[in-house]
Amino acid sequence: MSEPVEALTHPALAGAAHGFLGRRGGVSTGLHAGLNVSYSEDDPAHTAENRRRAGEAVLPGAQLLTCYQVHSPDVVTVSAPWGDADRPRADALVTNVPGLLLGVLTADCAPVLFHDAQAGVIGAAHAGWKGAIGGVTDRTVAAMEALGADRARIAAVVGPCIAQKSYEVDAAFEACFTDEGAENARFFRAGRAGHTWFDLEGYVAARLAGFGVGTVAMLGEDTYSQANRFYSFRRSTHAGEAGYGRQISLIGLR
Template identity: 90%
Template sequence: MDTPEALTHPALAGAAHGFLGRRGGVSQGLHAGLNVSYSEDDPAHTAENRRRAGEAVLPVARLLTCYQIHSPDVVTVTAPWDDADRPKADALVTNQRGLLLGVLTADCAPVLFHDPHAGVIGAAHAGWKGAIGGVTDRTIEAMEALGANRAQIAAVVGPCIAQKSYEVDAGFEARFTAEDADNARFFKAGRAGHGWFDLEGYVAARLAAFGVGSVGMLGEDTYSQAERFYSFRRSTHAGEAGYGRQISLIGLR
């Protein structure tokens, strides 16, 4: 049996964490591997994949995820819930041990947070809508409400679609430059009416601008690594009927 691949970053060394891909799971076909989404896959496969993901990062903890809606909304977790009752939001924070916070992605940027001094963690799903909408800002504020200090928070952006793989139209770019003209630096010119967007760089810069003490990036492109990661855009370009999702996890030891 393959073992799930859990990528880590030294900035988060004080917390149990891992950015997982598609290796080490039981799903078949289009979703082959460690697909953790219930939306298209066999529920039994998804449940087993989630179990394996949790075991790979913090075996004794209860894995919790949200019903993600590309929002800036954050849930402060005080007690576990059943998967069927997961709240609609795109980020989670907690200061409770025994809980493993997870976000699902398939090109969007997963961001994991830890304040080792306050014992507070967070996880955010930052697609372009959530990123420009402030999901990382709101996550930091929710952590502060639990006693964290943003200057002591480490945040790491995990595997997501890279600029070289993320072509967008002029209207997309205009949304970002209307918000802040300086956002033009996250776009590289392409064919007429199009450009290439650096989602990872944008999210990292937003974290730094909001005062996070340490910001890291894994620099892993989900689109170009079909054997390691699921990718919505790659599956769309291939005309496939569906796509899987990977998970990024963090918990207090």
């Protein structure tokens, strides 16, 4: 019997169908073993089946939509489904249409799911460090507000991503953030000479709160250190592996 799909949830998003998925419950093998949802390296039939399983685990019968992620701050407002070949180049999606399941792929970057229960508006954002500092979460909130949401009512949850203990960066990387604002120094912990440890999850959560999002939460799950549960680009790179998989985070309106 195959392992069931693991879908992590948070009570702040209880009004919407949602789940932060990892690698458990899929059909891929080898380096991508488990619920890999990326077509870039895997057997397309395995990826398609994994995506089907992911969608059924969160909102059965819904149309799964993802974008072609490019580490940008760009957001697409979704009013109707599209095919995989027509995916827009962006890193966040928002909608107020029931039956559409918004998904973002990650492998250390931070997935963020959003919901304004009163307005019936949802969002999903892929916040790697470039997108995070570029304002992808700010723009997601703004796009939700254009559909009638209110940032004070929005709940946002940061899902599994690389933790500070696993994310060593160099001085130039740190300068990208401290040049933006001296207060960003609090997201870096000193390490070996010329290096620090970056708290991506904390930065994303703080940026959400600073933008006026009413409820902000973090799952606190480290993708790098949990090889049996999550895919990790950095872990695969450090291991000298030829590829890596990607997990998906999903949200939809029933």
